[in-house]
Amino acid sequence: MAQTAAPAHAAPRLSPLDRWLPLWIGLAMVAGLVVGVLIPGVSDVLARLEVGGISVPIALGLLVMMYPVLAKVRYDRVAAVTSDKKLLISSLVLNWLVGPALMFTLAWVFLADLPEYRTGLIIVGLARCIAMVVIWNDLACGDREAAAVLVAINSVFQIVAFSLLGWFYLTVLPAWLGLDTQGIEISVWQIALNVLIFLGIPLLAGFASRYLGERRKGREWYEERFLPRVGPWALYGLLFTIVLLFALQGEQVVSRPWDIARIAVPLLVYFVIMWFVGICTGRMLGLDYARSSTLAFTAAGNNFELAIAVTIATFGAASGQALAGVVGPLIEVPVLVGLVYVSLWLARSWFRIDPFASERSNL
Structure with missing residues (x-):
């Protein structure tokens, strides 16, 4: 019996690398812990590899992670995103009003008796995501152009x-409110440097790649030949960064499990609430799945590099504030990976679309 040929546009829904992403991330976490615990002094070595308070190895991992995603952005479509006032205003409200207020509340509810961890958690809530969110958004088939605009804002x-x-x-x-007070000192230049490195460099590289690639070889070559080659490096950079983060704090995680658990609970609640508020806001405003998903991930993610740099610079590398800053991405990574799968499920069950078909139509 002859078999019916598959439609020409049918493509694998997830590559093997994407399909087994939770496994790779779990292995990267374990590898980082093993390195941090079994190799004496590795965390000290990693901590010393800093320039201007920014970890060079982690910066390289993030740049490798972000470049392929930003190279996929259709920059000629960005103007259409900036005209979407519902998306832009709701993103600003969620990121700069709701997010910090929610983290402040959760920090005081769960860590009222632990002022150092509480302060570190509040600082994590203030650092809005400009880096790793592009990975989660891309895996969930969100709107790349919208993500580029929102992280720039x-x-x-x-x-x-x-x-x-x-x-x-x-x-x-x-x-x-009659509660304990705590201050921080952070220069505008340090924040600007963080933004320049973790967004400016990969954004410029991604734009230059598309502009030069399409000009010299054409859009078809760029999207069908070039992007598939560089695409997997986004996840390689993500896994490399995760190994470094866990290696950097491996001894802390193993020696202070109860403290880690205390910090993890409000973080878990925060990421889940922010994501669901974001996706529901997009739906209620009439945004399509791609932009609703982008709104959700940009609202839920945090700029852990800035939070870690601020807590270390202000309170010291061995402080409880710094530990809370480091625990932030350790919880964020597995939680937002899980929310990628929730997002893809909601695309079908709530938005009634095939997110991968929508993704293919953009190519």
Whole structure:
């Protein structure tokens, strides 16, 4: 009996690398812990490889992770995103009003008796995501152009608002409520440098790749030949970064499991609430699946590099604030990977679309 040929546009829904992503991430976490615990001094070596308070190995991992995703962005479509006022305003509200307020509340509810961890957690909530969110958004078949615009807007607001919000949530608001106060000192230049490295460099490289590639070889070559070759490096960079993060704090994670668990609970609640508020907001505003998913992931993610740099610079590498900053991405990574799968399920069950078909139509 003859078999019917598959439609020409049918493509594998997930590559083997994507399909087994939770396994690879789990193995990367274990590998990082093993390295951090069994190799004496490795965390000290990694901590010393810094320039301007930024870890060079982690920066390289993040740049490798972000470049392929930003190289996929259709920059000629960005103007259409900036005209979507519902998306832009809801993103600003979720990121700069709801997110910090929610983290402040959760930190005081769950860590009222642990002021160092509480302060570190609040700082994590102030650092809005400009890096790893592009990976989660891409895996969930979100709108790449919208993600590029939203992380750029977050970057500008981060430079302007981070220090002001830190002062408000650590000093002013606790004083109004009769709670303990705590301050931070962070220069605008340090925040700007963080934004320049973790967004500016890969964004410029991604734009240059598309512009030069399409100009010299054409769009068909660029999207059918070039992008498939560089695409897997996004996940290689992600896994490399995860290994480094767990190696950097391997001894802390193993020696202080109860403290890690105490910090992890409000983080888990935060990521899940922010993501669901984001996806529901997009749905209620009438946004399509791709932009609703992008809104959700940009609202839920955090700029862990900035949070870690600020807590270390202000309170010291061995402080409880720094430990809380490091635990942030250790919880964020597995939780948001899980939410990628939830997002793909909601695309079919709630938005009534095939997210992979939509993804293919954009190519």
